[in-house]
Amino acid sequence: MHAESTLGAMSEMVSIIGDPAFGDRFFGIVERMIGADHCTVFVSHGGGVQTLVAEAQTDAAAARVRQLAGLYSERGYRTDPVWNRASPRPTETAVHAEVIAPGYFADPAYRREFYEKPNIMEEIALSAEVGCGRRVYASFYREQGRARFSEAEISALQASAPVTMQVLAKHADLTHAVAAPSRSLSREDLLRRVQQAMMDENSLLTQREAEVCTGIVLGYTILGLSLNMGISVNTVATHRKRAYAKLRISSQNELFAHYFSLVENLS
Template identity: 30%
Template sequence: MEAISSGVDATGAVGALVLAIGQPSFPTVLIETLRAVADVGHCMVFAFADQRSARCLLSTGNIAIGPDLGTAYSEHFHTADPNREVIFRERAEQRHILLPHFARRMYPRGYRKLFFEDSEIVDKAATAIWAGDRCTYVNFYRTAAQGGFTGEQRQRITAVAPIVAAIVARHCQDGTAVATPGDKLAALFAAGGPLSVLTAREKDVCRRILEGFTSEAIAGDLGIALNSVFTYRKRAYEKLGIASQNELFAIALRLMTVSRPLN
């Protein structure tokens, strides 16, 4: 997956990630998506249920000692993470939490040595989301070979953080129903399905948006004019009561990740 160009809505890159929920390929799709959005080097995901324990759910990317870092954090270093205070302070709100910008001085010396010096992490961004009594804590890292996030890259991470956190939380939730991406989309757009209010062409356009197509690519794939793509998208959004691509992803995420298989 190539990096998205300047000016492209970063939320469009997460389509494949929605479709990968419950699939063995999810960690690979996750890091490829994050690289396309902001050239993220590594992603680690942790779960909190209380302030006494943490669990590493996922580690994917270019840090060779990622699994060791996950174990060390879960067993001890989570107590020294300054983000934990913010995470538990926001627990009652049950909403997405965008955590403070990274600053190495925020962390104690032992933490800095293991997580930043030994692993060559030079920058990070982080987000968290509470769902019931469990928090999913998602960390995005850049290594020395990459350098820190640029201002534009950090803006892109900020833009996709809420939807990425929700997707990762649902994937990591125990008992996630496994269905192929094609099955998931087919269920959404089938006759009598949740999006059956749309016309056939409106479904064609929305389905391709969820698959990560640009407007130009949709026009080429369907053999229609670009202005027609905009018209069908506008009509579909009006019928669904939404105004943005991000809201379409949110609808798809909610419908695709119910606890029962999509039949």
């Protein structure tokens, strides 16, 4: 997947936080991005593990995935070496990504239940600690009979992993909240409100700088912003550089993280 497409996928993920159809829409994004046959996402919560996403390409396959996800969150995670590889560290921020084949699992019962019976050939697993010892574990699967994940697909998922895990953590926060805020705003309305919030925040950003940052979150490239805003590529790059300096960030992923800190306060 091209960098522009990966950025668009990250932007789309951001826009669905809190959506009642989050699981289905999240799977649609990653299916287009890496061609996964199904995916699961689990989060540690209240001393246990809960299923956040369990989706597949067809309704019948999704039903099987949800059944397996239920077994995993009930007892499977206890013997999963990936889940239990490291104890939670509150300061851990890195996303661990790896490609796993069924032969990785020494426990024959676990391997049979969660890989051989569902006909899994390969998995890309992402795991991250998201604060206060909480863990997010996302898995993307290819079934037997298909080609293995390509290097380009693995790279695309790895490039989006920091944003992906933040999206999942934020959605989990809303899911577990006693009174989750309304998410009736359209994507465009929400992004306009974020743009205004960026401008209002200690009056750090100019309107143009906030507009550029919002455009990046929406998935626009520098060239795309240049065409939409009617200014040169160099001017867009200058606005971005100044905005990043004012926000004390240095990367696109950090900009998404800043967006998350703002969107939590918007209903």
